[in-house]
Amino acid sequence: MKVLGISGSMRPEGNTSILVKRVVDYIEAEGCDEFNTEYISLAGKKISPCIGCDKCRETKWCVLDDDWDDIAEKLMECDILILGSPTYYYDVNGQTKNFIDRTYSLFHDRKLAGKYAVVISVCADRGGERTLSTLEGFVNTHEFGYIGYVAGKGAAAGDVRKDESAMAKSIEVAENILKMVSRTHRDGKRKQ
Ligand SMILES: Cc1cc2nc3c(=O)[nH]c(=O)nc-3n(C[C@H](O)[C@H](O)[C@H](O)COP(=O)(O)O)c2cc1C
Numbered sequence: 001m002k003v004l005g006i007s008g009s010m011r012p013e014g015n016t017s018i019l020v021k022r023v024v025d026y027i028e029a030e031g032c033d034e035f036n037t038e039y040i041s042l043a044g045k046k047i048s049p050c051i052g053c054d055k056c057r058e059t060k061w062c063v064l065d066d067d068w069d070d071i072a073e074k075l076m077e078c079d080i081l082i083l084g085s086p087t088y089y090y091d092v093n094g095q096t097k098n099f100i101d102r103t104y105s106l107f108h109d110r111k112l113a114g115k116y117a118v119v120i121s122v123c124a125d126r127g128g129e130r131t132l133s134t135l136e137g138f139v140n141t142h143e144f145g146y147i148g149y150v151a152g153k154g155a156a157a158g159d160v161r162k163d164e165s166a167m168a169k170s171i172e173v174a175e176n177i178l179k180m181v182s183r184t185h186r187d188g189k190r191k192q
Pocket residue numbers: 009010011013014015016017085086087088089090091122123124125126127128153154155156157158
């Protein structure tokens with residue numbers, strides 16, 4: 001059972017990364033040996049915008065050459081995706097949107113269908129709902145099973161740690177993943 005956390009923030013140690021890592025780290029610590037977790041930050045990665053060339057209808061893979069390929073390989077391998085984005089102008093930030101748009105290449109053959117996903121947004125004040133809505137649009141379009149969401153508040157990097165509700169909700173969704181997998185794939189064992 002592979003769990004992949006992706007933070008779309010350009011701040012490698014920002015608020016989005018804190019919440020995504022909190023979910024992934026909890027699963028790593030509390031899940032049985034069957035779990036394999038990985039965390040990726042999109043900060044510093046070159047992910048160009050989709051150019052709408054439609055070549056992926058034939059190739060079934062994006063023809064642009066940058067860091068998206070490696071991340072998409074990991075996305076294809078995972079069973080459960082934890083995808084987070086900061087809120088920029090009431091929506092996902094550009095890096096997250098580029099990442100999402102490029103997965104159009106995986107849509108034609110529904111290559112992500114049947115995986116599961118949690119979505120996470122962080123905003124300083126307002127607009128986090130639309131960020132979640134965009135992330136849910138990605139999840140629904142690709143036919144992931146939707147596990148739940150975390151909505152955090154914070155402005156400066158690290159501020160989200162003071163958002164007790166988001167910190168608690170991160171653990172709640174991680175627990176839901178453990179329970180869900182326990183029902184379907186595990187026999188109730190936890191790491192010693
Ligand atoms: C370009 C830009 C646009 C932003 N737009 C919003 C916004 O619309 N609403 C809001 O509440 N916060 C907004 N923020 C604040 C960020 O959402 C906030 O700092 C968040 O914690 C960043 O997450 P990160 O640390 O994971 O990058 C914006 C920040 C930047 C840099």
